[in-house]
Amino acid sequence: MLPGSATTQSPADSQSAAFEAQILNSSTGSHSLYWRQALSQSSLLQPNGSNVSALMSESSDDDTDTPEGSRGEVDCNGFVVGKGVNHSLPEWHLSQSKQEQRLQKWRAMLGTGNSDWKHYASKHAVKVKSRVRKGIPDRLRGVAWQLLSGGRDLLLQNEGVYERLMLAGGSDKELEIVRDLSRTYPSHVYYQQRQGPGQRSLFNVLRAYSIYDRQVGYVQGMGFIAGLLLLYMCEEDAFWTLTALLKGAVHDPLEGLFRPGLPLLQQYLFQFSALVDTEVPRVGSHLKREGVLATMFCSHWFITLFAYTLPFDHLLRVWDVLFLEGPKIIFRVGLALLKTSEETLVALPFERLLTALNSRQFPAFSRPPAQLLRLALSFRVSRRLSISLADYQKQQALEEAQQAEQLALKQKQQQAKEAEQPKQTGSGGPAQKASSGQAGEGQRSGEQLKENGNTDGLTPPSVSARQPDDSWTGEEQALQNGDHARHSPIAQQQGAASQRAAAGGIPSSPAGSEATDAGAEQAPSSSSTLADGVHAQPTDGVPRGVESLPGANGNVAEPGAFDELQSDSPTVDQVNGLSQHLQGEAGAAAHAAGASTGLAEHAEPAGLDERADSFSSAHSEMAQPLGGADVDRADVDPAAALDAVASHPAGYYSEAVAAQRSDQPSLLPAAHGNKSVARQDSSRPGTMRNGAGSAAVSSKGQAKQSGSLLSFFGGASRKDRLGGSPQ
């Protein structure tokens, strides 16, 4: 498929044909690599209503525009290396004949695309796993990643959606995205050229995602993930593969890494610390002794899924496994990095230890990727991960309970104050001051609590206890509606609390699936030791990713799946119940809490539904009653828009936000915590249609509009399902 073609509407059959061609033509030389093709093209569409060029030049430091190659030579992966630097192929690159041989095997395995592949994968899961661990041939990587991730299914089931996202106006994240374009793989030729095809594609994909999921929006780090995908596939494919990763089409969703408060990151850091303690204990205890926390050196491992850190060859191999086996490979590779540096690390004092950990100089980097992978896969992490997840959830629940108690107390005091000064709600002034002061106290108590309850020096106490600090961040505010939310510490803390619970419980890492995995690994036949990555695997251990492929996201969207998810989250219910209780007690504050990002009241349903949402939008099977929710919300939306205005720069931003307010009311609900399935669903098509220039609707008209779009959406999807069905 040619670059840019994704943005022109193509019927499903021509899509398939193009995809097939990608597989068949995969042996035509190095130019089959996507970014090489793309660089030689330059006709990429710009999203409607956003003047990328203006944005880019606005935020540019003029001379960052480096013509290709002017700084040195380009290595085999497209990275500019200094002049005179040896950039010959590393010894671990396969010989031409070996490459060709693997390519043949893979081409046979992939067949003509989705259905062939699924058939094969379900029958030969063991072989697939072993081949993936050996490395996917570079020329088929893009195709294979799409198939493995479930991104391909999403694409087929959402035909035209990306295009509509492109046409949609008004992402308030554009400027933030643009600021990072030249700082994402800055030394790769594809991304070097300002406004070149690479940067434009990256912008388009990130912008589309920020509209697609407004709660996540754009977060630094996503660019490295999207950027890597875009080296191997066109925009639309990259968008859906990114979506598949973040929404969890096949594996646990990763969007919690980016949601406000970074709940999944905090959970992962906690889990990683626990793993280090058991798997690389010498390093673990040394880190503790020196006071080095996981946040200090490995947030970016998780946030970018190593795309920020690993050398390219290593990264590709890790991602091959990531797509098939899920995010636990990130933990395993992290452990392997520490393990290979163990001797060095345990001898270093604080400063040098941190410098070493933050450097790109792990010994493993100069050794063959296969070696790193082999070591990584030798760590058996699933069981430990589910144990530490349980620990984490317990700890969170405890903290939240205690925090909530304190807050309830404060709330009463606040109430008393407010009773004295009934007219001060919302408009800042004294109320704001009071609450910000309280937020501070709340934080401190949370922190104390952490310190008391946490003897483990490696856990990331500060991180989770600190969430309420977002109290003053505009970004989070923009997601909140209602004046109270911004100023009420209760709202923030409860919101954060329930969000965290959501992260621990459902969307981030369903305990259920972890357990399944663990079971597989524990089994006597457990072969994930995989000394050379080739051993036969027990069928029940393998197919997690593969098995779900036939239905890929279909599986996820099944009602059953959600039931399962729900039942897996006692903590969440508990916390939810607690916050509701508190709200009852808090009286007037209940409203405020409900309006906060986390939606103390609705947070959990939100967490669940959010997942449901994303998929229902993919499948449109849940095109259901647009209950009162929409209408309710429609009244509140403008407030959120105002918040957004308040938190963004003048100039360009206010323009964007103004557009949102005037003709895109339906964009906003997506930011609201996703109370109902129908609501978020409806917001997306609404987005697109508005952007495409159809009549602007008033807030009140939203439900109606959404309804019609839903049916439209559903129709398209049904067609797709027929077309894209494996059988």
Add this chain to the structure above:
Amino acid sequence: MASGGSVSPLAKYKLVFLGDQSVGKTSIITRFMYDKFDNTYQATIGIDFLSKTMYLEDRTVRLQLWDTAGQERFRSLIPSYIRDSSVAVVVYDVSNRQSFLNTARWIEEVRTERGSDVIVVLVGNKTDLVDKRQVSIEEGDAKAREFNVMFIETSAKAGFNIKALFRKIAAALPGMESLSAARTEDLVDVNLSAAASQSRAGTASSASTCAC
């Protein structure tokens, strides 16, 4: 690498760099550390750490620099770093007014965490972008006075005022000569209060003022 450890009992100070996305925090640090500027920085994700020894006329200090991600979403990661720091460097981009406006929130955040027990420096970076300037030096200065913090304008790209910035910080650091362990919360505040007692450094502070 062998374990060296610092042999001399250097006074160590933690500096945390705050400010919006893409204002030049990493560039300032890189200019200070290696005296170079590179257009091909990757965006900082999470937290980065660097350290450097600074030789002053009368003493030598070890600076531990925490470079933070500027995007709002990452702010939840940062407060613990603020809490541990004796200096907060709040950076804005003189060609980006919003980043200037947001410094108020950063400064407040620092005050919330540390009260007056911290040195705060407001830094207007990217002065080389003359044509694109949106924030005048007077505005920067006024804001610094309003918040009672130090102020300087820099250009990491041109290498302008970067050394001055760090000299200024060093001058404000609690002196080696007064090793009293007392904290100085009860100092009568002058222009700025400079005080830091740190577990690691084990030094405490005396007041120092700086004419900004």
